[in-house]
Amino acid sequence: MLSRGQGGAERPAPNPAYSVRIHIPPDADAIVESVLADAPGTVARRADEPDVTGARRITLDADGPHTLAWLTRTLARRLGADLLHAQDPVFTAASTGKLTLRVCAATSTGHDVALLDADADRRVVSHLAAHPEQIDRYTGRGHRVALISDASAVLGFEELPADAVLPALESQAVHLRRATGLDVFPLPVATPDVTDIARAVRILAPGFAAAVLVHTRLDRVTVTHAALGPTPPVLLLDTINDGLAPATAAATVNALVNRGLNPLSARVIVVDPAAGGDLAGLLIACGIADLTLFDPFTHSADALHTIADGADLIVDLTAFATPPPGVPVLRARPDTPPAFGATTTGPRPLHALPGLLTAATATRRPITGHARVAAVYALIENTPRNALLPPTDQPGLTAVVAAAATRALDNDPDPDRG
Incomplete structure (x- = not known):
């Protein structure tokens, strides 16, 4: 793989989310090389082996939307009839x-x-009507998860x-399926009324072992949890409380320890x-007693400078905080997780959520505090030296988080608390 960019200055890294895949005849390689040499940003080039005719497919990853737009226009103009085929891999993947x-x-x-x-179905249904406790044994419900969103908080x-x-x-469903092996069904719900989310969960509950609220505003998640009460009709998790919060708490502890x-x-x-x-409750539970909660919407940036002077760490959930010089910042914006290649330096819901979801479905018990x-402690213990978090694809990560959570659930004297 080759990375190309003008000049010697440091440039943003190529991002596969901004890609174009082209198919060209063998004598068009030189044109592609000249286009890459003139690119206004960084471009990574990956070429397949030529086919029997000598033609080849080349994938070009740009560093952002502007470089990709320039690249697409320029390749079409410079290659002309030599551009046998072009496609955008992002939309190709989405269309599947x-x-x-x-x-x-x-x-x-x-x-x-x-x-x-x-x-045959009549025999099984009759049996389950008399023995409802065996429904998970004789159906697929025990490994079926509903991934629910009202589209109120989608990537900013x-x-x-x-x-x-x-x-x-659908992307989130793929990630959870790969990490847990559970059957995950993406289910958007169309409703302007937040109480309808709880109603949708109740309606879907008979067919699923668990439901996960994702890409839904946190205030709506909170209302849904409250509406369903301490014993919801299905195990209910969400990507903030059961994903981002534990990962951010672990990254916070690791950030402090890494600085001695x-x-x-x-x-x-x-x-x-x-x-x-x-998050705040998890930080306190991890022993951080000197914790200040700063609301940027009711206080000015100057107020943050005043209270942050001498702080050991700022955990910023907005991505906009400007701390005093010398105060380290951990950025953990809920709607903008870091790229998968940077998951040792920033929290993603997928650090903790797959393990907690696995523990919930295996024990049939709701996740507690x-x-x-x-x-959090499982993530800390499995973080590589000097990193903030383990990579989300670290082998065995889901299993160790699930095992730790399962032990906690088994030892929890009050399974409804948390």
Whole structure:
């Protein structure tokens, strides 16, 4: 793979989210090279082996939308008829739907198919009507997860129509499926009324072991949890309290330890704590007693400078805080997680959520504060030296977080608390 960019100055890294894939004849390589030499930003080039005709496919990753737009225009103009085919990999991936169902039951013979017929179903349904405690044993519900969003908090956009969240919801479903092995179904709900989210959860509950609220405003998540009460009809998690908050708490502790500071005596400031869900409680549970919660919407930047002077760390959930010089900042904006290649330097919901979801579905118990704290310590213990967090694809990460959370749930004297 080659990276190209004008001049010797440091430039942003290429990002596969801004890519174009082209198909060219063998004698067009030189034109592509000349285009890359003139690119206004950084471009990474990956070429497949030539086919039998000598033509090849080349993927070009730009560093952002402006470089990609220039690249697409220039390649079309310079290559002309030599541009055999061009596609945008982002939209190609999105058009697949990203995941699908698979048939688990045997269907290769007539006898197999007969086991899926009405008479067979009638026997199982009759049995489950008399023994409802065995529903998870004789259905797929035990490993089925509903991924629910009302499209009110999608990657920094203003509130969107419900179907517009599908690309982000499908991506999240793929990530959770890969990490947990559970069957995850993306389910956008169209409602202007926050109470309808709880109603949707109740309606869907009979078919799922768990539901996860994602790309939904935190205030709506909170209202939904409250509306469903301490014993919801289905195990209910969300990407802030069960994802971002534990990951950010672990990154906070690691950031202090990496600087040789004792978290028990460190002074930490959280900017916009309302966006962090259970974050403040997790930080206190991890021993950070000197904790200041700063609301940037009611206080000025000057006020932050005043209270942050001499602080050991600022945890910024807005991405806009400007601390005094010399005060380290951990940025953890809920709607803008870091790229997957940078997950050792910033928190993503996928650090903790897959493990907590696995623990909840395995134990059939709701996630508690104790389980989240256990997830925080599991992340801390599995973080590479001098990093803030383990990479989200670190082998065994989901399993160790799930094991820690499961032990906490088994030992929790009050499973409804938390």
